[in-house]
Amino acid sequence: MRDSNRLPRTGRIRGSGDGQVGGRDSLVYWGRERGQAGAPVVVSGQAYAQARPPRRGSARVGLARYAARLAAGASQRLRGGSGLVIGGRVLTAMAPGGAAVLGRGRRILLVSGTNGKTTTTALLAAALADSDPVGSNRGGANTGAGLAGTLATSDAHTVALEVDESWLPWAVRTTAPRCVVLINLTRDQLSRHHEVSALATTWHTCLADVPLVVANADDPEVVWAASGARVRIWVSAGEQWTADSVVCPACGDRCVRTEQDWACASCDLRRPTPDWWLEGSDLCSASGRVPLRLDLPGRFNLGNAALALVAAATEGVPVGEGAPRLTSVGSVAGRFSRVRHRDHDLRLMLAKNPAGWLELLGLMAPDRHPVVLLFNADGVDGRDPSWLYDVSFAPLRGREVVVQGRRAADLVVRLELDGVPARRVDGRLADGLAGLPPGRVDVVGNYTAFQAAIAELRRA
Numbered sequence: 001m002r003d004s005n006r007l008p009r010t011g012r013i014r015g016s017g018d019g020q021v022g023g024r025d026s027l028v029y030w031g032r033e034r035g036q037a038g039a040p041v042v043v044s045g046q047a048y049a050q051a052r053p054p055r056r057g058s059a060r061v062g063l064a065r066y067a068a069r070l071a072a073g074a075s076q077r078l079r080g081g082s083g084l085v086i087g088g089r090v091l092t093a094m095a096p097g098g099a100a101v102l103g104r105g106r107r108i109l110l111v112s113g114t115n116g117k118t119t120t121t122a123l124l125a126a127a128l129a130d131s132d133p134v135g136s137n138r139g140g141a142n143t144g145a146g147l148a149g150t151l152a153t154s155d156a157h158t159v160a161l162e163v164d165e166s167w168l169p170w171a172v173r174t175t176a177p178r179c180v181v182l183i184n185l186t187r188d189q190l191s192r193h194h195e196v197s198a199l200a201t202t203w204h205t206c207l208a209d210v211p212l213v214v215a216n217a218d219d220p221e222v223v224w225a226a227s228g229a230r231v232r233i234w235v236s237a238g239e240q241w242t243a244d245s246v247v248c249p250a251c252g253d254r255c256v257r258t259e260q261d262w263a264c265a266s267c268d269l270r271r272p273t274p275d276w277w278l279e280g281s282d283l284c285s286a287s288g289r290v291p292l293r294l295d296l297p298g299r300f301n302l303g304n305a306a307l308a309l310v311a312a313a314t315e316g317v318p319v320g321e322g323a324p325r326l327t328s329v330g331s332v333a334g335r336f337s338r339v340r341h342r343d344h345d346l347r348l349m350l351a352k353n354p355a356g357w358l359e360l361l362g363l364m365a366p367d368r369h370p371v372v373l374l375f376n377a378d379g380v381d382g383r384d385p386s387w388l389y390d391v392s393f394a395p396l397r398g399r400e401v402v403v404q405g406r407r408a409a410d411l412v413v414r415l416e417l418d419g420v421p422a423r424r425v426d427g428r429l430a431d432g433l434a435g436l437p438p439g440r441v442d443v444v445g446n447y448t449a450f451q452a453a454i455a456e457l458r459r460a
């Protein structure tokens with residue numbers, strides 16, 4: 001339990017409602033100054049908001065933006081996607097640096113992490129959506145081109161952007177965000193991304209220029225990276241996957257964990273006392289608790305919601321006001337959606353990497369109905385699926401399991417080693433479902449396999 005004697009009394013005086021912030025023009029929130037180890041202080045958001053001149057685009061940027069919008073619109077009509085990537089490419093080709101110009105004067109919040117960034121960004125956009133529209137790259141276009149495309153095609157003053165982990169330094173430099181939300185940092189695509197520790201180092205460096213970070217206190221890599229920021233707000237958002245943080249990111253010695261806590265065996269890096277934490281499905285702080293009612297399953301989504309609400313609170317949306325808005329987020333890009341397909345009631349889930357599979361296997365553990373696993377190793381999946389051996393599939397024991405996808409054979413072997421007999425079925429998702437009894441089926445796929453399944457179900 002936290003030591004309430006260490007809480008600053010001023011926070012109770014300044015807090016409004018749920019004790020977090022004042023109005024939008026008198027922004028006040030808990031935070032810790034860089035280098036401050038003790039209790040959080042009350043800081044004024046206005047003092048930290050970066051003074052950037054409002055947008056005053058040159059004619060060249062205006063023309064590039066117009067062309068970017070045309071390209072994005074054409075791409076949407078012809079290819080059905082968001083068109084943000086092609087829009088961003090057109091903008092940058094015609095006006096290098098155009099994204100930075102279009103970001104000026106806007107209220108920009110960035111969300112990054114290995115897992116949950118699309119969902120957390122959607123939740124953040126929902127929490128911030130009071131009277132004004134919120135711009136966002138909801139389709140997952142989270143690299144430089146997608147971010148530039150979002151700034152070119154949206155007129156919204158407030159913009160919540162999901163950012164690929166390796167693009168965070170670029171995004172910070174280009175958009176000068178008011179706040180960066182850090183969820184977690186674990187292995188993703190073994191053949192594309194750098195080591196986790198190398199990414200944490202680039203985060204640590206780039207965050208020195210960020211006024212405010214809302215970060216997951218349960219992830220050592222995130223905590224170390226966030227320690228570079230001027231002000232940190234710590235949220236205990238949980239972390240099931242600990243295999244990528246057995247080594248201290250600051251000094252390289254062992255990171256020692258207990259059930260709730262972690263600390264380096266040598267240096268002073270340790271889990272900070274969270275300013276916000278979850279008790280059951282309540283989001284708690286020193287000044288109260290707010291129940292979270294989500295349409296999204298799983299403990300990890302409660303953690304995503306906690307980060308989103310605290311970030312929204314720093315922008316003047318009290319947590320108690322933002323929380324009910326989160327129920328508008330029921331499915332993000334098809335993830336967690338429920339689909340009726342002939343005799344089956346499907347629950348669709350995306351698992352991209354070891355941490356993601358671990359979360360979803362935990363979520364599915366109490367259920368007994370059949371499971372279809374879809375597994376590719378193409379393009380954005382990463383070509384190296386050897387991480388399968390870092391995840392235990394034992395929670396699937398006793399369930400009927402069908403495996404599909406171009407690397408189905410790898411997954412069948414992995415399941416066999418965990419005592420989970422599985423049937424491989426080639427062809428489309430419909431072929432995999434054909435042999436299963438009517439009723440509920442969980443469908444879990446990695447990225448390209450999941451996209452193919454969504455496309456197939458839309459056509460059906």
Ligand SMILES: [Zn+2]
Binds near residue numbers: 251
């Ligand atoms: Zn250390």
